[in-house]
Amino acid sequence: MKALIYLGALLTLAGQPALLAQSNPLIFRGRVETDNRLLLRGENEWVWNENRLDLGIEKRANPLRIYGNIWLRHLGPSIVESSADLQDKGRINPIDADIRELYAEVYGFVFDELDLRIGRQRIAWGTADMFNPTDNLNPFDLEDILDFGRRMGSDAIDLQWHLSHQSSLQLVYIPRFQPASMPLGRFSDVLSVRAALPEVLAQAKYSDEIILPNNSLSRASSLGMRWRGFALNTDFSLSYTYSRDPLPLPAKVSIDIIYESDMAAGRPAVHATLIYPRHHIFGADLSGAIKRVGVWAEAALFLPESEIVAQVELPPHQLPFPVQGEEVVLKKQTYLKFIAGADYTTTGGSYINMQYLRGFIHERGREQLADYIFFQLNRHLFQNRLLIKPLSGGVSVSDRNSPFRNYSVFYAPEVSYLGVDNLDIGIGVYLFGGKGDGIFNNLKEMNMLRLRLTASF
């Protein structure tokens, strides 16, 4: 509902006579998408059903530009638990609205070389594909675990000073803290704190509470700056971010034994208190070419502002497993996440893209970082009517010392039909597997078929 109000406000603002008087019309563009996935095993349960209107609205009245991007969606199955729920259309047909971006932008603000953008916006930093360790101002939007690169918009003030045609300085201030959204439905445990509990507590009843930072400038704001340049035929940038980790960490864990009426023996129950600690991030990236091969690299040095020690409260009686009174969750020491990649198009028209990543989005601290390789091979066929991705996936190794016992893989081939303008229909599968605790191995029960359609307007 809030999104609809914003949408109405945007339309009203964009429709002001002063703006309409300009020669540039109000522009609507967007797409309609449906994304459906079902498990390949058992009774082929639906695990994802999303129908989305992705609407972009733009009004230009130089030097002013107003832009909004709103999602209106039907997401997931009916949530009906009693006959009373049948009177609630919101539960029968869950609808969700999301303001992805909503901002005003002024080109040449005060000075010709200065651009100002205020409002909810995406601040995309980095040069790599999908995985960008230096892209830390917008929180992750992990709702769809398979859409790793998605971020939410942040309410920000963004100033870009164009020092020359090839160099710029960007300053970003985000006054409010916004946590990352976490995976939905069947995927909800994949990146949760619960998933990081010791194996002995895997079956424990889990609950948690989140402590958000005070909603004040000093506690909740973030700051970023980035200098971009060009030298030796290479684009590069250096950046600094002072922000809060968008994924929560446990500050306190209480373990108890609960007894239910049908239980002779109790079972453990875990209650975690989660916080979002601050960190400094120093980033650098580059993109260029070696011979005819496109190359890019990106690195982010994370420095937690303080050590995070989780207080572990034990139950008053004996437990069958050892638990320390304190657990260091994150040391106050730097850790480096980085990615390097290359792409090439063969003379036959096949596009190949490979990336090596150290440190996935949820991994923090030197000890936690794992290695990943992502690969993709695309080829258009039948005069661009068909796009095939026969090799698309990734491999992770969570322990370099014993890679064959700690690896996970995913493979996601897809075929897309592009024979009609503005229409993209794709069918593919996601297959997961491995050994140990790699992220893709955690999804091994989720091998699925995906059918999606996108129509643009």
Next chain:
Amino acid sequence: MRNTYSFKSSISPGSVFTVFAFLAVMCSLQEIMAQDAADVLRRMDDVVFAGEDQTSGIRLIMTDRSGNERVREAKVWQKGSNKRLFRFTSPAAEAGIAFLSLPDDVMYLYMPAYGRERRIATHVRNQSFAGTDFSYEDLEALRYSERFEASIAEEKDNHYILRLVPLPGTRSDYSEIIVTINREHYYPERMKSFDRGGQEYKIADYRFERKGDYWTTTEIRMTNLKRQHSTRMIFDDIEFDTGLDDDIFTVRNLTRY
């Protein structure tokens, strides 16, 4: 031995002079012809890249071997002979996709869905640009005379026919281009390109019209002989010398969509 002696003995000082004189004349002629060819190519460049700057709308009509058509529309800004910005305006799925070509093989692609530009390496030069029969190389704004060595392949009453081969150190996916140039006005009428294997690859047929002070391209029909697919690039709303600012050909402007 006899033959050798006989051969040596048959060469008189006069005949040696004749041979050298003949070779010298041939070399000079070849040099003059090469010079002429280079000059013709430079003149063609002057026509193709006429004006300080140029802005135009473009309609791309792609036709497959069955005769099915798909249409793309774009806007192009060009300044000098080495800066060009190309931005799609339709269809909706591709609107906003833009390609910026700058000197020294620097190329950027902007895709609105990703919200940031992408530096693209030269491996894409031979690739189809957005499904058309034009490659990224075809859309670069670079003078032919600075990339190719020209020689006269044939002269006709109304045309020069030049053979172009890439200059040493030039990256091109064409091993050879045969270009037919209008003898009176020096605009290209046809370019036949050969791939690296020497096979016939593409044919571009040009239509030029006089617009004010300049001859300008109004249509290019590019036929990919391997794909049996063609694209007509039709230019409209052509404007010359409007004083385009260098700021247009920057990443700052590329990402403004």
